[in-house]
Amino acid sequence: MVVMGQTLEHFTSYNPIFKLLEDCAEKSKHTIVAIDGNAASGKSTLAEFIKEHFDCNVFHMDDFFLPMSMKTKERLQEPGGNVDYDRFLHSVLKPLHDHEVVYYQPFNCQTQTLGEVNKIQPKKLNIVEGVYSMHPILYPYYTHSIFLSVDPDVQLERIAKRNEQKVQQFITQWLPLENRYFDYYQIKSKCQLFIGTGGQVPCPKS
Incomplete structure (x- = not known):
């Protein structure tokens, strides 16, 4: 199997993740997995790879970034405030949790508009990356x-x-916001699996 020109060998460090997902599949449990982490750590690439190997839904936090109209000084001072978590919670996560059909509109950062409504049928395995x-x-x-x-x-x-x-914009704006969120909420310690990607996945999406 190849994803973005990569074979399974590129993903050997992710074996604990694949083992976890295989166990969930064997037990037929309703599963919702969050893949958080640093920018450019390979979250989207990993989610794509999982989708190629497992029957699952994949949802991207990039579709729920905050519109400019909501980017007040107060909101951006809030750790993790750079995402529309309320909209994601009510349009995606709660329906997933309740085994219901998901209806959501991805946000386009370039046009600052919501796209067409996506209708997603519930599945046993659901991945939320970003x-x-x-x-x-x-x-x-x-x-x-x-x-x-x-x-x-x-x-x-x-x-x-x-x-x-956009490197400079990442350095001065987006990475500090992400790192403050990681540190303030101790995100790493709350996650069950911690994977250092190093140079394992060349030029991932996120």
């Missing part, structure tokens, strides 16, 4: 949680490969 997915308002709804970390130098290298023009 920074802020373990926000305190959200994490009680997960059955399992994973944190992906990456060395800061490798992180910047990956960000530059993905979008060199």
Whole structure:
């Protein structure tokens, strides 16, 4: 199986994650897994890979970033406030938890508009990937949680490969917001699995 030009060998450090998901599948349990972690640690890439191997839904926190109209000084001072966690909770996470059909509109950061309504049928396995997915308002709804970390130098290298023009914006704006959220809520210690990606996944999506 190949994802973004990568084979299974690229993902050997994720064996504990695959073992966890296989156990859940064998027990036919309703499972909601959060994959949080540093920017450029490989969250989206891992979620894509999981979707290729398991019958699951994947939801992206990038679809729930905060509109400019909500980015007040007070909101951005709130750790984890850079995501519309209320909208994600009510449109995705609560319905998932209750085994109901999910209806949500992905937010487009470029146009600052909501897209068409996505209708997602419930499945046994559901993956929520992205920074802020373990926000305190959200994490009680997960059955399992994973944190992906990456060395800061490798992180910047990956960000530059993905979008060199936005490296400075990551350094001055987005990474400080993420790191404050991680530290304030002790996100790493709340996750059941901690995986250091290092150079394991070249140039991931997130």
